[in-house]
Amino acid sequence: MIRAFFYLRGTTLQNQLLSRVRRLRQPKYLFGAIAGAAYFWFIFFRQTGFKGPPGRGLPPMAEGSDLFPLVFIFGAFVTYALYRVIAAWAAPAAPGLPFTEAEAAFLFPAPLSRRTLIHYKLLSSQLPILFQAALLTLISTRWTFLGGNAGIHALGWWVIFSTLNLHTTGAALTVTRLIAQGVGKLQRQVVVFGLLLLLAAAVAVILWRTAPPLTANDTAHPAALFRYLAGLTRAGPLYWLLLPGRVVVAPFLAQGWREFFLVLGPALLVLAAHYVWVLRSETPFEEGSIAQAEKRGAAVAALKAGTYRLGGGKARPGPFQLASHGGRPEIAFLWKNLLSTQSFFTLRTFAASAGVIVVVCTWLSHGSDAQRSTLSILGVCGVMMAGYALVLGPQLARQDFRGDLGHMDLFKTYPLPGWQVVLGELLAPVAILTGIVWLALLTATLSLGAFRAPVVWLTVEFRTTAALCLAVVLPLLCTLQLMVPNAATLLFPSWTQATRTRDRGLDVMGQRLIFAAGQFFVIALAVLPAAVAGVLLWFAARLLGGEVGSAVMATLGIVLVLGLEIAVGLLCLGWRFEKFDLSSESVK
Amino acid sequence: MIEVTGLTKRYGAFTAVQDLSFTVRPGEVLGLVGPNGAGKTSTLRCLAGIIPPNAGTVRIGGLDLASDPVAAKRQLAFLPDEPKLFDYLTVRQHLAFVARIYGVANHEPLAQTLLEELEIADKADQLPGELSRGMKQKLVIACGLLHGPSVIFFDEPLTGLDPLGIRRMKDSIRQRALGGAAIVLSSHLLHLLEEVCSHVLILKKGEKIAGGTLAEVSARFAQGESHVSLEEIFIRATGGTEG
Ligand SMILES: Nc1ncnc2c1ncn2[C@@H]1O[C@H](COP(=O)(O)OP(=O)(O)O)[C@@H](O)[C@H]1O
Ligand SMILES: [Mg+2]
Numbered sequence: 001m002i003r004a005f006f007y008l009r010g011t012t013l014q015n016q017l018l019s020r021v022r023r024l025r026q027p028k029y030l031f032g033a034i035a036g037a038a039y040f041w042f043i044f045f046r047q048t049g050f051k052g053p054p055g056r057g058l059p060p061m062a063e064g065s066d067l068f069p070l071v072f073i074f075g076a077f078v079t080y081a082l083y084r085v086i087a088a089w090a091a092p093a094a095p096g097l098p099f100t101e102a103e104a105a106f107l108f109p110a111p112l113s114r115r116t117l118i119h120y121k122l123l124s125s126q127l128p129i130l131f132q133a134a135l136l137t138l139i140s141t142r143w144t145f146l147g148g149n150a151g152i153h154a155l156g157w158w159v160i161f162s163t164l165n166l167h168t169t170g171a172a173l174t175v176t177r178l179i180a181q182g183v184g185k186l187q188r189q190v191v192v193f194g195l196l197l198l199l200a201a202a203v204a205v206i207l208w209r210t211a212p213p214l215t216a217n218d219t220a221h222p223a224a225l226f227r228y229l230a231g232l233t234r235a236g237p238l239y240w241l242l243l244p245g246r247v248v249v250a251p252f253l254a255q256g257w258r259e260f261f262l263v264l265g266p267a268l269l270v271l272a273a274h275y276v277w278v279l280r281s282e283t284p285f286e287e288g289s290i291a292q293a294e295k296r297g298a299a300v301a302a303l304k305a306g307t308y309r310l311g312g313g314k315a316r317p318g319p320f321q322l323a324s325h326g327g328r329p330e331i332a333f334l335w336k337n338l339l340s341t342q343s344f345f346t347l348r349t350f351a352a353s354a355g356v357i358v359v360v361c362t363w364l365s366h367g368s369d370a371q372r373s374t375l376s377i378l379g380v381c382g383v384m385m386a387g388y389a390l391v392l393g394p395q396l397a398r399q400d401f402r403g404d405l406g407h408m409d410l411f412k413t414y415p416l417p418g419w420q421v422v423l424g425e426l427l428a429p430v431a432i433l434t435g436i437v438w439l440a441l442l443t444a445t446l447s448l449g450a451f452r453a454p455v456v457w458l459t460v461e462f463r464t465t466a467a468l469c470l471a472v473v474l475p476l477l478c479t480l481q482l483m484v485p486n487a488a489t490l491l492f493p494s495w496t497q498a499t500r501t502r503d504r505g506l507d508v509m510g511q512r513l514i515f516a517a518g519q520f521f522v523i524a525l526a527v528l529p530a531a532v533a534g535v536l537l538w539f540a541a542r543l544l545g546g547e548v549g550s551a552v553m554a555t556l557g558i559v560l561v562l563g564l565e566i567a568v569g570l571l572c573l574g575w576r577f578e579k580f581d582l583s584s585e586s587v588k
Numbered sequence: 589m590i591e592v593t594g595l596t597k598r599y600g601a602f603t604a605v606q607d608l609s610f611t612v613r614p615g616e617v618l619g620l621v622g623p624n625g626a627g628k629t630s631t632l633r634c635l636a637g638i639i640p641p642n643a644g645t646v647r648i649g650g651l652d653l654a655s656d657p658v659a660a661k662r663q664l665a666f667l668p669d670e671p672k673l674f675d676y677l678t679v680r681q682h683l684a685f686v687a688r689i690y691g692v693a694n695h696e697p698l699a700q701t702l703l704e705e706l707e708i709a710d711k712a713d714q715l716p717g718e719l720s721r722g723m724k725q726k727l728v729i730a731c732g733l734l735h736g737p738s739v740i741f742f743d744e745p746l747t748g749l750d751p752l753g754i755r756r757m758k759d760s761i762r763q764r765a766l767g768g769a770a771i772v773l774s775s776h777l778l779h780l781l782e783e784v785c786s787h788v789l790i791l792k793k794g795e796k797i798a799g800g801t802l803a804e805v806s807a808r809f810a811q812g813e814s815h816v817s818l819e820e821i822f823i824r825a826t827g828g829t830e831g
Contacts (some may be wrong), residue, residue: 197790413664416689
């Protein structure tokens with residue numbers, strides 16, 4: 001079995017590498033690889049001083065200002081580990097072991113014992129574990145205050161990930177057996193979450209009673225804070241509660257090789273105990289494995305076809321009634337694409353949210369100081385939300401050509417000019433993003449009422465005008481933003497395809513970077529003339545009249561330029577759509 | 589009415605369809621036959637305006653598909669071999685969508701009649717994921733027929749159907765022809781040709797090697813023998829080799 005295993009892994013790896021190298025002959029992958037490599041080098045190697053003369057290195061990262069990213073990374077890792085453990089124990093259906101469909105098809109009928117299959121699975125998971133350990137070592141060597149060195153970190157990460165993997169494997173087998181014995185999903189989840197709650201409560205109570213007060217000294221330096229937090233876990237019952245976790249993490253945290261070998265023993269003991277547990281929990285897992293493999297296969301296929309959806313597949317009435325005669329065909333596209341997303345994107349939800357925002361903000365602005373400061377926080381959230389919706393929204397709301405590549409042929413048989421199809425396909429994400437941006441804008445505008453001593457020029461009149469002007473301009477900006485990825489889909493369908501697969505690799509990562517940069521560049525270029533027109537009109541109008549009038553004039557100018565750009569863009573994309581020959585793009 | 593002259597489609601340097609010309613009048617059913625890879629699907633996709641041909645003209649009901657695509661497409665329906673449906677639209681919602689696209693006013697009674705004719709009325713509120721392959725095919729047909737096309741293209745219409753489904757499909761094609769539609773279908777199943785086609789066009793490596801009414805083509809390849817099966821004719825015509 002071992003030989004077959006190494007043959008399979010070896011040839012797979014070799015073929016993968018070969019095909020990756022071979023596809024570099026295509027410029028899109030070559031440029032992707034260059035961008036990806038540059039990014040990778042910039043992020044990891046340049047700052048770690050790997051390439052620089054030894055001993056000179058860059059200043060240690062833990063200089064106080066880096067506390068936030070550090071805590072963030074640490075928290076993210078702990079959350080990730082906890083998530084994997086909880087997900088393994090609370091799995092809704094028999095999880096089996098994660099074999100691929102091909103593995104299940106070839107290995108399950110083969111004359112192999114179940115124990116051999118488990119070993120096969122454990123061995124296969126070593127490759128990603130080694131990769132993860134290497135990657136994280138590159139990051140963690142920057143945390144110089146941790147002590148240790150790259151070698152210790154690499155081995156430490158390996159111990160952590162291997163134990164985590166053994167634990168989830170054991171949990172999957174145990175859960176599979178429990179399900180076979182008739183223990184329901186609800187029972188398990190109640191036990192798992194009940195235990196978690198109990199643990200959390202116990203920890204909170206113990207900390208409340210026994211923790212030494214946090215002094216200024218402790219927070220002066222991230223290392224000090226780390227020491228303080230570590231000190232907490234060394235006392236009393238918390239020590240015992242966290243002991244298994246500490247033992248596993250200890251090799252990673254070792255300051256030198258001597259300490260490393262001292263703490264490695266207990267860690268390996270935990271690892272070995274897990275291994276024995278996994279072997280002893282041997283249970284018929286094949287059925288669960290096959291079911292899960294099919295599910296994953298279907299998800300990957302859907303992702304490739306662009307039909308992957310987060311929402312469940314339930315029939316429901318449309319977001320609005322599609323009038324049964326008359327009406328523009330673009331609206332049909334909007335209706336269809338809104339149906340493809342979450343059911344809460346309706347006009348009614350929008351109106352209700354707006355109502356809630358108005359009521360809450362009005363109430364807060366007439367209240368105490370605490371209420372007012374809450375309102376100003378809400379306002380900042382609103383501004384951030386609008387920013388996110390504008391910048392990231394077009395990448396997330398994909399109910400347009402990006403989700404409909406599989407239906408291009410059908411659209412081409414429709415008796416519609418190209419620009420109408422393009423417009424129709426753009427409407428759904430535009431509508432969704434506009435709704436979100438408007439709600440955010442409403443929050444931000446209303447929160448300006450929180451200022452006690454109003455800024456002189458920030459009159460109610462001006463605020464309202466500015467908000468209304470922005471409300472007119474932002475949807476156009478959204479449309480422009482969305483035209484870029486859709487243009488990319490029409491111009492380079494195979495590129496778009498590439499960015500959507502779960503395919504990994506430096507070149508694919510680089511392609512995504514190039515796309516993001518391209519999007520930014522195009523938008524900057526498109527917004528520039530509109531901004532110039534707006535500013536010029538503003539100053540011209542200021543010579544004649546007041547603020548409100550000039551704001552309206554400026555908005556008119558911006559809307560005119562952006563509208564013109566959108567119209568030209570629609571015509572160009574429509575023309576491209578009519579000439580579009582998906583079959584010659586070899587998308588599959 | 590379908591008029592095709594000099595149709596040529598190339599994929600890069602590879603010629604998939606070479607200088608094809610033919611006419612299909614209302615009420616006629618033309619069967620495109622040929623081995624796998626002969627260029628049947630490519631031809632149909634050019635005729636439906638899905639992919640642009642490299643040379644030649646296609647006229648649908650007298651309208652040029654290249655210069656007036658919108659008006660020409662209003663009269664045609666293309667039914668692909670693989671039913672491609674929107675995963676998140678129910679059967680009824682598919683019809684509502686198509687009605688809006690083609691500007692079919694008051695489509696509900698029409699849609700209901702079609703659904704009943706095709707025997708999927710009881711599935712009207714289900715998503716494609718819950719339908720069998722045959723049901724999906726029926727939904728595609730219902731969507732294609734909703735706007736009353738005068739020109740219909742079927743690509744491999746019998747793929748994946750059970751015997752009863754095959755019979756119904758044949759009936760349905762014949763019925764549309766009787767109703768005055770000009771129909772082109774592609775198939776490598778010869779019994780379909782015998783039963784529903786008035787004309788055949790045999791393709792090999794993208795070129796027309798024979799065409800005309802069924803009787804004419806049979807006579808040409810029968811070489812004086814009587815009662816030569818269509819299968820034998822097909823094998824003689826295509827030289828017995830694939831592609
Ligand atoms: N998108 C494409 N790119 C390159 N070659 C293609 C493409 N589509 C079809 N072909 C080739 O054109 C020929 C005809 O294909 P097709 O029209 O699908 O044949 P048929 O439907 O008769 O089986 C085949 O040799 C096929 O390989
Ligand atoms: Mg074909």
